[in-house]
Amino acid sequence: MATGRTHRPATRSRGIPEATVARLPLYLRALTALSERSVPTVSSEELAAAAGVNSAKLRKDFSYLGSYGTRGVGYDVEYLVYQISRELGLTQDWPVVIVGIGNLGAALANYGGFASRGFRVAALIDADPAMAGKPVAGIPVQHTDELEAIIRDNGVSIGVIATPAGAAQQVCDRLVAAGVTSILNFAPTVLTVPDGVDVRKVDLSIELQILAFHEQRKAGEEAAAEVTAAQAAGSTNTAVAAKREGSATDQGPDGDVPAVMPA
Amino acid sequence: MATGRTHRPATRSRGIPEATVARLPLYLRALTALSERSVPTVSSEELAAAAGVNSAKLRKDFSYLGSYGTRGVGYDVEYLVYQISRELGLTQDWPVVIVGIGNLGAALANYGGFASRGFRVAALIDADPAMAGKPVAGIPVQHTDELEAIIRDNGVSIGVIATPAGAAQQVCDRLVAAGVTSILNFAPTVLTVPDGVDVRKVDLSIELQILAFHEQRKAGEEAAAEVTAAQAAGSTNTAVAAKREGSATDQGPDGDVPAVMPA
DNA sequence: ATGTCTTTGTGAACGCGTGCACAAAGATTG
C-alpha cells in the first residue's frame, strides 16, 4: 500500500491515533456497502470481517470517536457512516488539482471515486503546452503557468503529483507556495516540504520490491525445508565473498518516471 | 502511501523487521542515484537525508543486513547497492502479470520502472474480448480465459490486480489457484487469500481521505486558535445532536472501480 | 607508532499499536 507520511512525528491528532485514521476509510467503505443493502445495524464482529480487521481493534478504533454502539445490538450503520464521514472531513467539498497528465494522471482524472467522497477535480495541470486545452475526463488541461492562479482561485488545499520524478520537487514547491498543505505524491522521489504540510506517497516500485522480498523468502524457506541441513558449512555466503562482481549492474534507467507512468 | 499487508502477523522474516524491508527500496533508490553520479562512499547521515529518514534508523536498518560500513568513512555505494538488491531479491527475474487493462492497467504496463528492477511484464490480461490482441505498451492483451495457462507457462508468482472491485476477488482466487503467491491490489476491496499469500494494496481513495482528515484538523486548529475559547459552551456538537439529517447521503456510486480507473 | 577525529554499530529506554479477556450495559424473554 502506498504509505508514509513525511515528517511530523505522527501526532495523535485530537486523540485519534494515526493507525486508526488510516482504517476509518476502510470501515466507511464496508459501511457504505451495508447501507446500500439497507442493513440497519451491524456488529463489530461482522463489520470487522468485512473490513478485514480484528473486531477488538475495530471497537477500540470506534471508541476514539465516541460511544456510537449499542451493547447487545451493534452499531447503527447510517449513523456510523455519518460520524466517520464527518470525522474524516468528507462532509465538505475538497477541490483537488492533479499535476502531470500523463498516463497515470489521466487515469486519476478518470477515477470515479473522487466525486463520491467529497473530492472534486478542480483542475488538471501539465507542463506540456501541447496538452493545454485538450480535455481529459471532460476537463480541459491547463498549463503549469496557471498553477498558482488555479490554486488560489479555487481554494485548493490538496494536490496530486503525477509528474516524472525530476519535476516533482519543483511542482511540490510551487504547490506549497501557492497554499497547498496536503500532497499525494506518485512520483518516485522523496519530497521535502515545510512543517505543516502533509505528504503521502504511492510508489508501485516500492510495493513490488517488498513483495519480491517476501517471495524470495518463501522460495528460500521452501528450498531450505527440502534440503534441510544437508549443506551445513561452506558455500553459504559466496555472494558476500564475491562482494560485487558486476552482477548487480543490470539496473536500467528508471527513477525519473512516476510510480506508474509511461517511460 | 499505499500500504498494508493483509493477514500474517508481520513475521520478522529472517530477522529483518518488516519496517526495515519497507525502507530498503528507498535506500536503494537513493544509492542508485549516487552510483550514477559515481559517488564512491556515503555516510549514514548523507544517505539518510537523501532517503528522508533518521540516520540512526538507517544504521540500524543496515545492521540487520550485516556490517557493510566502514567506521570513520561510511558505506561503499556500489557494494551496498548490490547487497540491498540481493536482499530484496532483485538480482533475479520476476515475471509479473497485470490483470485488468483499463486506464490504470495501461499506465502500469507502460511503467518504465518495471524492467529496471528485475520485474518483467509477462502478460496483460483483460476480461473484455474486444481488448484481446490489442497491443498495450507493445504487449498484446490476452483474454482472461488464458490466465491459468499464462501463469503456469511463465512461472509467474506476482500478480497485479487493476480490475473493478467487483471482479477483484474472483481474479484473485484464480491467480492464487494458478500459483501466484504475491498480489498487488489496486481494486478498492479487501481481498481474502489463503495463508502463504501476500497481498499489498494501493488505494487512492484511502490516501485522499487520510489527507482530508489532517487537512480538516489543520483548519480546525487554525479556527480554534483564532476564536480561542470565545464560544465555550453550546453550538459545539450540533452535528452530533442532529445525528443524521440526510446530509451524509451525498455518496455517489463508487467502490466498484479500482483505486484509479475510469468510472 | 601514537593520538585525534570521524562515523559506525548497538544497548537501552520509550511510545505506539495490537489483541486478550472481561466487566458493564442494554436488549430480550418469561
Add this chain to the structure above:
DNA sequence: CAATCTTTGTGCACGCGTTCACAAAGACAT
C-alpha cells in the same frame, strides 16, 4: 420485574519500531 443473553467498551500486557547516546572501530595526520 428478574433473569439471561448478546455485544460493546476498555484495562492490561506484550511486542515492534524509533530514537538517543555512546562505546568501539577504523582512517588519517603527525
